[in-house]
Amino acid sequence: MRPSSSPSDGLLGGLSGAPDVDAELSDQSLVQAMLDVQAALARAAADAGILPAPAAEAIIEQCRAERYDPQALGRAADATGNPVVALVAELTAAVPDQARPWVHVGATSQDVLDTALALVAVRALGPLLRHLDDAVAAAAQLADAHRDTVMVARTLGQQAAPTTFGLKAAGWLTGLVEARDRLRQARAAQPAQLGGAVGTLAAFGPAGAEVAERFAAHLGLTPSPLPWHTRRQPWLDLATALGGLLVAAGKAALDVGLLAQNEVGEVAEGGTGRGGSSAMPHKRNPVDSILVTAAAGRGPGLIATLFAAAVHEHERAAGAWHAEWEPLLDLLHLGGGAAARCARMLVGLQVRPERMRENLDATGGVLLAEAVAARLAPAVGRGVAHDLVTRAAAQPSFRAALLADPEIRAHLSDTEIAEALDPSRWLGSAGRFVDRALVAAHGASR
Numbered sequence: 001m002r003p004s005s006s007p008s009d010g011l012l013g014g015l016s017g018a019p020d021v022d023a024e025l026s027d028q029s030l031v032q033a034m035l036d037v038q039a040a041l042a043r044a045a046a047d048a049g050i051l052p053a054p055a056a057e058a059i060i061e062q063c064r065a066e067r068y069d070p071q072a073l074g075r076a077a078d079a080t081g082n083p084v085v086a087l088v089a090e091l092t093a094a095v096p097d098q099a100r101p102w103v104h105v106g107a108t109s110q111d112v113l114d115t116a117l118a119l120v121a122v123r124a125l126g127p128l129l130r131h132l133d134d135a136v137a138a139a140a141q142l143a144d145a146h147r148d149t150v151m152v153a154r155t156l157g158q159q160a161a162p163t164t165f166g167l168k169a170a171g172w173l174t175g176l177v178e179a180r181d182r183l184r185q186a187r188a189a190q191p192a193q194l195g196g197a198v199g200t201l202a203a204f205g206p207a208g209a210e211v212a213e214r215f216a217a218h219l220g221l222t223p224s225p226l227p228w229h230t231r232r233q234p235w236l237d238l239a240t241a242l243g244g245l246l247v248a249a250g251k252a253a254l255d256v257g258l259l260a261q262n263e264v265g266e267v268a269e270g271g272t273g274r275g276g277s278s279a280m281p282h283k284r285n286p287v288d289s290i291l292v293t294a295a296a297g298r299g300p301g302l303i304a305t306l307f308a309a310a311v312h313e314h315e316r317a318a319g320a321w322h323a324e325w326e327p328l329l330d331l332l333h334l335g336g337g338a339a340a341r342c343a344r345m346l347v348g349l350q351v352r353p354e355r356m357r358e359n360l361d362a363t364g365g366v367l368l369a370e371a372v373a374a375r376l377a378p379a380v381g382r383g384v385a386h387d388l389v390t391r392a393a394a395q396p397s398f399r400a401a402l403l404a405d406p407e408i409r410a411h412l413s414d415t416e417i418a419e420a421l422d423p424s425r426w427l428g429s430a431g432r433f434v435d436r437a438l439v440a441a442h443g444a445s446r
Helices: 019-023 027-047 053-061 068-076 084-094 097-102 109-145 165-188 202-219 233-259 286-309 324-345 353-361 368-380 382-393 398-404 414-420 430-444
Strands: 150-155 156-163
Touching: 019 109, 019 324, 027 053, 027 068, 027 084, 027 109, 027 150, 027 202, 053 097, 084 109, 109 165, 109 233, 109 324, 109 430, 150 353, 156 165, 156 368, 156 430, 165 233, 165 324, 165 430, 233 286, 233 324, 286 324, 286 382, 368 382, 368 414, 382 398, 398 414
Parallel strands: none
Antiparallel strands: 150 156
């Protein structure tokens, strides 16, 4: 069961969340969001002349979460299948007699909980996006500072050809910017839910649509053209945006973890006193990389649950709606932690260009085999060039084999071979791609 205070307060929750995001996901925050929905409902109905203004004010006065016990509401929810019924009962008992008939007027439990979850998502995405901004800024700084820092590119787990650390960081940057764009869109599109018992708002008579619009406006949420009791696209859009964040942060984290391996040693996480082992005093584990990678691994299951639960029967679902609540909150929890840890990881990342160069040179220039073949191809054809270079690459010293092969030397001079084996000459458009990523990120930050 989710803790009554904050997801980060538990023994394990602090390893996957961020305190400022989780504060918006606590049971107390969800209760306040449900009460904010009740207050907005009273305001909207009063605006439309459906209930007396004094009754609305009396209801609003009691819509403060500190007056209610989330744990007690949770226990009472077992009898009705959701916590709204118990909250409405307590709110009704708290207001003066003359206001009681107007509490929760025209709404159903799903209206309250769906809209409350939309509010919680909007509020939690505020600090989450600030962490993501920090991660974007850090990735941009790394891409800019290391635009021309040459390193080994690895494909299928093997050393492949030269690239730059700037281009690798630009890839992280672009993924994080794209995730941020989708999350901003999902946040701005979070809709209010107000449909009444079966989506007709019959209790409001002809004023139902007006009340729904005023209701959304009071909450600062997007008005929905019609109730979405069984049309769950808003949650699916939010879930996939959060999944995209976990993937983008997870990509950076996985790369950092691999580059930080002792045998590679091209980067290291910063942070004094972090990464220790209970058994091995010498170890310094890349903790942020590990925890972000773990969060990314949990995301697909939660997203799959939301998609599996998205097909609702008739006008209101029996079970599918109930299956959505915790996976959605868990995704927000994981997204907040991933954004915060990714930002910390990238801000403090220690980059080691000299080690990158050592690893690049460790194979004696064989990583430039493609460059040598490209120089030979105009003279002997691509197939012959490929075979000649493959033969040289199989020798203990690639450079020596190139210089000693008469078929190659017939077409390439010492200088041409030396130029072909210079990794800085085989970077293609890497620098331009970094520049494009930086320009795009700068435009997206506005």
